[in-house]
Amino acid sequence: MRHELQKAYDPTAIEDRWAAYWVSERLFHTDNADAARANPFVILLPPPNVTGRLHMGHMLNQTEMDIITRWHRMRGELALWVPGTDHAGIATQMMVERQLEGEGKSRQQLGREAFVERVWEWKRHYGGAILDQMKRLGASVDWSREYFTMDENLSRAVKEAFVRLHEQGLIYRGAYIVNWCPRCQTAISDLEVVHEEQKGKLWEIRYPVLGAHGKPEPGQYLTVATTRPETMLGDVAVAVNPDDERYKHLHGKKLLLPLMGREIPVVTDAWVSADFGTGAVKVTPAHDPNDFAIGQRHGLPSISVMDDTAHINAEGGKYAGLDRYVARKRVLEDLEAQGLLGTVREHTNSIGKCDRCKSVVEPRLSTQWFVKIQPLADKAIAAVEQGYIKFTPAQYAKTYFEWMRNIHDWCISRQLWWGHRIPAWHCGKCREITVARETPTACACCGSANLTQETDVLDTWFSSGLLPFTVFGWPERTPDLDTFYPTQLLVTGFDILFFWVARMIMLGCHFMLDVPIPDGGERDLKDAVPFREVYIHALVRDADRQKMSKTKGNVIDPIEIVQKYGTDAVRFTLASMASPGTDIAFSEARTEGHRAFANKIWNAARFIFMHVEKAREAGIVVELTGAGSKELEARWITSRLNSVADEVNAALGDYRFDEAARLVYQFFWGDFCDWYLEIVKLRLDFSDSANRDSSRAALNTLVQTFEAALRLLSPFMPFITEELWHAVYDGNAPAKSIALTKFPQADAAQINTDIEAGMASLQDLIATIRALRKDLDVPEREPVAAEIQTSNGLRQLAMANREMVEKLARISDFHFPGEWRLNSGNTRTTANFTVGVAYEKQIDVGTERERLQKKLAEYDKVLANSGRQLNNEAFLKKAPEKIVDGLKKQAAEAAQLRKETLDALEKLR
């Protein structure tokens, strides 16, 4: 054993070393040949953006995955955790664009090819940062499998997936209304639009009604209401509800579109609500999804009046070239001038903003690529309905169904340069499109060689949605794919439930259904799912429950906090606060507490090593497999260890990280340190040759229990446990790492409830004497004699463990007098015993009376409560026997205590 531990634990002294060791020793590397063992545990890291820096959310996510993965590994399963990063289309492109801006350049000036090369260069320089941070935190991942979503093989798989979906008729291209970000100059999916309530205005505009000869009828107007007046430049009709009596006379009439002078029809459509606004809606099919639908129903043309940057285009007449909001102002001014502007009302509506850059998104007619999602969603719904994928907390299944059942086709094309380019080629001759795995030489339709590749790239989530199988070699049927798919678990935040989790389920169920299972048989939905369980965790907020964000400046950098408190302490804090369903308010105070916990473990080790050394000097060598002690405290701590191991295993099985953390914390600090270590000090006298065997046995149990406790703690606190575990073996450890040893499993034969109950009684006795001493103001170091009245059982137990009671209760001696000899003011009574100490200073009568009266009130309350129930026929008849008996016992005890307390009060007079 290494004995020269520093007095206070300093995490920085050991963590870097072990983090590097775990990587360099390739301890967590896995190959599929090892996986002959059944049920490998496989988990995929949600790939962080390659541009990212680690934040507390990542750390929570990784802590949970690491605890679970280490736990499975220590249970003897083959555990594989696959790391990687995501190319993160928009985010990365934005970052490099910003860098270029700093140099006074734009990506357009660079050109596509050079720009993409520039992004690669950036990635090569900085792309590893976030995974390096992860290495520092000790994540037990298989680094040999690290992937990047734009890697050669993954890109090929993406292409294959696209082509197959296209062949299956599940990908189509067409002009529809999409969400357009004028800053990013690309289409984005519905999910990438965040809605915000905003106070705006609802403007009423009068459209002149045209008479039979195409001339405005004097004084005749149809008034529409709109929140986006500038889009009127693209109006092609005004719609009213067919049943709206106010407008029946206008059915079939034409209107004159103000400012543009265009003739547009009045159409009737049931979608229009007579209650809202004026009951008349201007129809702009190119700039609003509802209007687009109306346009389709009525065979109306679509007129786009804005360009990619949300400036008015040539279709907007004299407003051409104006920014959309400038145009809005002009349009309103001009309408006003012409007397066509009606009432203006305050109106709150929700506007969509780009998730990335927060620009106001413009719904806009645009030609894009879409996935026909319903067939994929159907399978994804079935997989969860049939229990092939289990959500924890189960609540999230509802959210998932809700979204999946109302899903819209997925716009997967992006007008970006950084990403997987869509494998489609446009024919310059016949205008048809050829979709192919390899660059085609001729148009599939007309054979022309005049082909140009589609410039759009795919939504980032398209490629990440394929990861659970592409990381294992799909579309090839590789041994890895056979062995490791489906993965077991996905751990992630709810914020990407739809973005990523739902897409993986859809794409996994779709593509993997076609891949035979290892024995060559047909795969069913149960084994096509990308993972069998999803654990969804909370958001990490700051101590004031605010969302961490750069703009608020309340972001806690995990690496900084880790350097301050140690990785283990931060991990333990996150785990202990990770109760399902609630966000985590990250608290430094709590982290401080867990740093203290690490220090506690460290010092327990110092204590143990010190005694091991003393023993060695006396010629006693500790045996990690040797016979242990038969003393009460030894049997008790062994029993506790096994009970706790059982509970911890159960808690982790339910992903109750908080519960598991609490259990190991209380076991180690409460049971092991506060009680067992204090008691065992009595047994470690190696100078007395008469006690050699019992001292050796006590030492064996001590070291064995500590070693087991380290294994129990290891998934939560891998660094300190690794350090101390190696120290226990003093360089002769039976494995390269504690992570490769066994997690403690409960041995039922070692759990002894009698021992645990007996020990609990003694603890109660000791604590009561301590409290009594305190009340009597007995100086800490002054031993006093005690008298105890109690049952035979506890009496014998106390006699048998006389030394223990005397030491821990700080009493010189105790006996069980037939007759009470002490002044009654110096006693204290509990359900199991009355104890008194011989000390001349009397309890302060006033304080004691107050305390006793409080107790009395407590007993009265119990008596009243139990009495009410015990006198109730219905209760006696219906309640289970166990409850009734318990209540009776409790009532009897309370009555006895009440009587004794009354006596004591009497004597105080």
Next chain:
RNA sequence: GGGCGGUUAGCUCAGUUGGUUAGAGCGCCUGCUUCACACGCAGGAGGUCACAGGUUCGAGUCCUGUACCGCCCACCA
């Protein structure tokens, strides 16, 4: 407009299928440099479980409603 979650000690949170006197950490108060640890030890104070009804022998736990907080989804101009 739909849907979901929360409200328990000063703070942050647990509380398993309803069952005997509701727990933890931090903070607070008191005493202790006890030879592993002051990042410690020992003792203690502190809660009518948001509110109002209901079901039940029995409710922090189940049901209904109310208030407040938070989140998600949504094509009403």
